[in-house]
Amino acid sequence: SQTIHQWPATLVQPVGSPLSLECTVEGTSNPNLYWYRQAAGRGLQLLFYSVGIGQISSEVPQNLSASRPQDRQFILSSKKLLLSDSGFYLCAWKTGGWDQPQHFGDGTRLSIL
């Protein structure tokens, strides 16, 4: 069966520091991969999605970037974190047709000080 791993679960970073969050999917190949952010009391905001290795699409302009170095690995990065980057970061995957749902990892709770 398919599983998705995200780490770390919790992260506290100072403003201006770099960021790297990793997401790995197991048990499937060529998944679509997604990064979301959920700010406190807010809805899910799609940040990036990827349909294959090296293929990244950005939904919103920001100081974050994403990369997909391997088929089942998706990385979210920042060179300099802002206070507004605080939130709950979720990675999701899907396979199959357009009518299939996405499945989420456990998420990373990021606090910027």
Add this chain to the structure above:
Amino acid sequence: RKEVEQDPGPFNVPEGATVAFNCTYSNSASQSFFWYRQDCRKEPKLLMSVYSSGNEDGRFTAQLNRASQYISLLIRDSKLSDSATYLCALTRGSTLGRLYFGRGTQLTVWP
């Protein structure tokens, strides 16, 4: 107009009650529909897909009304463990599989 709109609630119901949530969508090209459940400080988890003819999974019933552009979730015989935020989501049929989420409806079931 937002892609997907939900009443944020909160809905506070006693155990054993029946409760229903609606979710409206603005794009008639929307193709597939889902309900997710999100517990406090946890990731969303797929509760059920919503099929055109309606579908049931135990105490949960999902309906789709394309003419009025809304989906609904009915929970019968509410349990304390049903307390969560319920998110509706839809796709437009793109192979990218992008999901559009509502902001969620908060449900609290009290004893």
